[in-house]
Amino acid sequence: MPxxxxxxxxxxxxxxxxxxxxxxxxxxGRAVGQTLKxxxxxxxxxxxxxxxxxxxxxxxxxTKKKI
Numbered sequence: 001m002p003x004x005x006x007x008x009x010x011x012x013x014x015x016x017x018x019x020x021x022x023x024x025x026x027x028x029g030r031a032v033g034q035t036l037k038x039x040x041x042x043x044x045x046x047x048x049x050x051x052x053x054x055x056x057x058x059x060x061x062x063t064k065k066k067i
Contacts, residue, residue, distance in 0.1 A: 004012075020028055 016028070017025060
């Protein structure tokens with residue numbers, strides 16, 4: 001996906017303003033922000049779980065090597 005520059009963001013904002021109107025735009029922005037925050041938190045939880053699994057497997061492998 002190519003980078004969106006300042007002119008592209010301005011065009012997107014103008015289109016959103018026309019489509020949704022000035023009253024709905026703040027609500028829409030809040031909803032998008034909350035969705036991104038939840039997605040980020042969920043992704044972090046999944047990554048942490050996977051990392052913990054790998055640590056447990058490494059610890060078990062080290063224990064078996066010592067025996």
